[in-house]
Amino acid sequence: STDESGSNSDAENNETEETSDENAEQSESETTGEAGEKLVIGFSQVGAESEWRTANTKSIQNAIKDAGHELKFSDAQQKQENQIKAIRSFITQKVDAIVFSPVVETGFETVLQEAKDAGIPVFLADRAVDVEDDSLWVTFLGSDFVEEGRKAGRWLVEEMSDQEGPVNIVELQGTVGSAPAIDRKEGFEEIISGKDKFEIIKSQTGDFTRAKGKEVMEAFLKSEGENIDVLYSHNDDMAIGAIQAIEEYGLKPGEDIKIIGVDAVKGAFEAMAAGKMNVTIECNPLFGPQLVDLIERHFEGEELDKRIAVEESMYTMDQAEELLPTREY
């Protein structure tokens, strides 16, 4: 299958030549191309560290292809240096637009500057970058992790309103230092910090994976046992792992321990449908079409706001049943 991909990319190369040539003139005099013109879009993805990410990649890739643009995809294997290299080479390849989901918010100044100098518009997907000069990118389309944390918190407060405390919460953090982990923690704490009936009694990282989630939850149960009331997990996978741990421990997930997840992946819906999980805050990866639309609008010369949110909601146990078939990731 390698040579196969080889051949078709050969085909593409010829096209690249033309497009990049045209584009060369373009970038001289910042004239944005007229609508429907075929663009070469470089897309640098973080990696494939989770189901969510894979779904996100698929969505963006398909959206770009379906819109008839040419895609140059590069996977950074979760390494920022790779991502920077990728963007650099997009620049040397003279693509028309660059889309990328930063591994971290920081450290892209230099390369973004290079992109700007080369007159290539940059679109941020899923994660923002913190850079003073916001002229370095066109717009940032993605979810707000802190907000997700808040949603989780609000749901809990709501849910527990009639119950008098104390409510003991255990938290499964994402990979230490990763943006979602930090923000979702922050948002959640922001909400519950006020109410003193809520207390986070244990918090440990589960690296966003089921296996770790399960292992850590086991340890929690060992030391805290029955008096855990709520599990707040930074993503659904860890929650699913934890659910298994809880069952093996002999408690009823969803009843004895309320379970909050983030992402709204298919697995979560299955769990909720089975009554083992209470709520999952959606973090929608399927914004490919929305993104492509933005890109095209940019090239039609439209001014875009710097921050565009993805439409997202929150799903609870009772909705799970009928939604389950519709979930595609």
Added chain:
Amino acid sequence: MEHIVKEFPGVKALSNVQLSLYPGEVHAIMGENGAGKSTLIKVLTGVYSIDQGDVILDGKPVSITSPLEAQNHGISTVYQEVNLCSNLSVTENIFIGREIKKRGRLSWKQMHQNAKEILAKLQLEIDVTKQLSSYSVAIQQMVAIARALNVSAKILILDEPTSSLDRDEVNQLFTVIRQLKNEGMAIIFVSHFLDQIYEVTDRLTVLRNGEWIGEYKTKEIERMDLVSKMIGKDLEEMESVSSARHEIEAKADTTALLQADQVGLAGNIEPFDLEIGKGEIVGLAGLLGSGRTELARVLFGADKADQGKIKINGKSVNFSAPRHAILNNIGFCSENRKAEGIIPELTVRENMILAIQSVYGWFRYLSKSKQSELANEYIHLLNISPANPEQLIKNLSGGNQQKVMLARWLITNPDLLILDEPTRGIDIGAKTEIMKLMSKLSKEDTSILFISSEMEEVLRTCHRIAVLRDRKKVKEFHNHEGLAQQDVMKEMAGGM
């Protein structure tokens, strides 16, 4: 050095040993294998710490805690075994630690130049820029000596420097030693060759398994009672040694066991014919680097011959690896026991049974009891000390390690046994044992290909002698009464 005591777990290597050394003398340390010679030297040069006793240098007591300090005290040492870095060039091995600098950077040109000169003193002309590993043990030993000579030291220590050298190299070494001696250097010399001892040394200290036996003027002590002092019993074996030669009655109509027909390996050994009869002992004579080892290795399949064919018992075989040779009942005891012989991490027992076990294959495992039985048998036969089969072999003395290597192959009782310098670093007692063993084996129809740098040994034991020169087999002698050493020597040197 006074009242030196050194213990290792289990063994008391040195107990109350003393040694006094004066400028301008060559002092020999004598003793059987495992007597404690090397240990004494290692204690003196700070490799081992001293348990008791003290070292007095120029009247004041010194504590030497590392070979580095020893050098700074003007003690330059050649340890037993080649202890050089075979990944470095010859030059570096000679100069490392005391490099020649020019403007802050090492000047290789200069060093290569000097290296050549130093080696020339030992009449060795080799490409000094080559890796040491590309040279034979003998060469490596010469380089080690060259390194030791290169410093202006007060004391020069040589632990069995001649064990794998040929006559000529030894002579060269001795001329250098005498010269240094006259320059007032004090020299410690360890060797198992009595002739050499009597040739160069002025005084000698005798050790017997760790005990200090006595100190004598070389001229004043008779060979016989020197030996008996070393071994601790008068030995009539010596007679049998000197008479050994008469034992070889030319084997009548030996049927050929091995026939090599134009076997050769480009770059190593020119195509040669060689026939070894059942129970025949064939010796290989040649100067250093003449290709004896190569020839042996090719026969054994250690290096795959790139031409010619080998027949065993008439049917032709093709050895692409030692394993094949071994399965055809051939054994090969390498001259380089450190690199190609011992398995340091394993015990004496395991080292001994390794070959036989590999013949049996991994599935048919010798029972532990059987192993110990074999081990003890050969420990006894070759009187290996310490007589403990569970001792790690790396903790044995050089000679004892060599004996274990022999045992490894004897256990497989092969049809053809290739011995490359088997008597290297072995004491006289054991040597006679081995000589006897060889003739015994040959009586039992085991053939032997024997390589030794000691002409006498070869003449004494072999039925036939093949002479090699410049990696080429040049002549073959039948070892009858009339054959004189000189004839063979001539051929080796180039028949002038």
Added chain:
Amino acid sequence: MINRLSLDYKQLPLIATISLFVLMFSFGSVRYTGFFSAQVFLNLFIDNAFLIVIAVGMTFVIISGGIDLSVGSVIALTSMVAASLTMSAQWSPFIVIPISLLIGTVLGLVQGSLIHFYNLQPFIVTLAGMFLARGLSYVISVETIAIDHPFFSYMASTRIPLPGDTFISISVIIALIIVAIAVFIGHSTKFGRTVYAIGGSEQSAMLMGLPVGKTKVLIYTFSGFCASLAGLIFTFYMLSGYGLHANGMELDTIAAVVIGGTLLTGGAGYVAGSVVGVLILGVIQTIIVFEGTLSSWWTKIAIGVLLLLFIVLQRVIVLRSEKKQGNQ
């Protein structure tokens, strides 16, 4: 004659590596438009300056028969310290930089001492070092700290123009200087040769009266220094400190060094080789980016395959010519 031959023989892996690098680069050039340009080549240096620097330190460690797993984490720690001191503590770079450099150096010194004095296995000691360094950078902060300071920005964005409107960064210069120094140390200083000797046989080196202990400690100290220098370069490159920086980079480094023809068993290798090794990894990365169609998993597989191709080719070349060596 023999002389030159034997030299060639020693440097064979190096030569094989270089020629294979050229091969790969030309492969990319014919396959992808825009690949064959001076800038693409220079980017290899710009994007891998830090890797080159650690590889240099690692080369000495490996030649001495050891290994240093801590380098990746030291980069993270250095970047973290540099970032927090500049941003939170508002210190001037001229204090921050020496301090940052000290971190790795000290860690290296400690590791070296542990290895030597208590003769522990390098692998484990440096593994602990790896955990420690990364752990400490989390302790400083789990969040990433963006650096916004004129000096750092200058170091990051300054382009040193070269003929043919190409450019390199300051970091590249630093890296090349380190390489030059290391080559000198390795080939023509006492220390350098002792490193090789220890790699050949530590016991012999000791019996030859070489300062084994001192050298070993120094080796790891040097590697530590290189690591934190690389950390600084990385910080210039990223303009941020982050606990997850350079995750798993120790393996990339070891790979680069070994690919460059250094024996992991010690005793043989060249600093120059390691540099080429880094470039090879860089080219592989670039080729994959230019391919531009590989999914995440195909990327991994492709990297593996290219590595394999390369290593096998290298072996073949070396074996071949070793045979020739024997025959001439």
Added chain:
Amino acid sequence: MIQSIMKSRLLWPIVILILILLINLFFDSNFFSVEVRNGHLTGSLIDILNRGAPLILISIGMTLVIATKGIDLSVGSVIAMAGAIGSMSIAGSEGAGLAPIFIAIGLTLLICTLVGGWNGLLVSRIGVQPIVATLILMVAGRGIAQLITGGQITTVYYEPYSFIGGGYLFTLPFSVFIVAAVLILAVVLTRKTALGLFIESVGSNPNASRLAGINSKNIMLMVYMFSGFCAGVGGLILSSNVMSADGNNAGLWFELDAILAVVIGGTSLMGGRFYLIGTVIGALIIQSLTTTIYSIGVPAETNLVVKAVVVLIVCLLQSPEFRKRVFGIGKVKRKGEQKAREGVTLP
């Protein structure tokens, strides 16, 4: 008796293991308590055994590889592959009898063993340095795993699969029996046959071993295959444990933990002598450390620091020099001596 224990190299690992467990006791009074809950023996110790199973298995394989002076970095990826193969080959066979699971297991172990063999070939036949040879699969293996699962985390709904990692037999976790089986297999193969001897001799001096007629190439091939096999088993346990396959994260960084376990167990990375039981204890130490960190509520960001400190203490306690210097047992032996004793030969 006491003497022999004092001398044994297992002493220090065991001591450390006990220390770590005692620390737990300090935080959780009934840490050592083991009771039967709905037919299962439960208790922290059982959990540690259960959780540690994969690591133990992989370390066993790693031990033999390291004994031959080699190293196997690919185990982590092989774990991922095993999980992927296992769960993909079983997907959609809900309700079907037990046949699918045996097919799945057989298939997985076969492939993993072959994968190990691939490493072995690179090392023994082509002569690639182990660390690079296995690095190739370390990188590509994960890719293959993700390729198999299509980058998804594929969930398995086929119940029997959960038995491998989650099942119980005679009130004990099934994984414990698996470990026991593999351990016994390894011990028998290496100690009741000559394999162990050959492995140690190849690791200690390859040249000499070759001249002694040992077929070192096949020995190497074998150990890498075995390592692959162990990783395969471990991978199955891990994936069955969470009833899913995660190509990207399963077994991440396992190789380092495994190597660590081996070395803590007393086997030297320079090859030669190896100690399987030591390895098992080493693995248990690491696992109990992890569990401890989780259960006594160490803040997530300091996990690594704690781990580093413990690892260091472990190594130091095992170093004779350190013990002598600190506890002053006997007089300090000098470096030179130490080296000479370890050095290749002793003239």
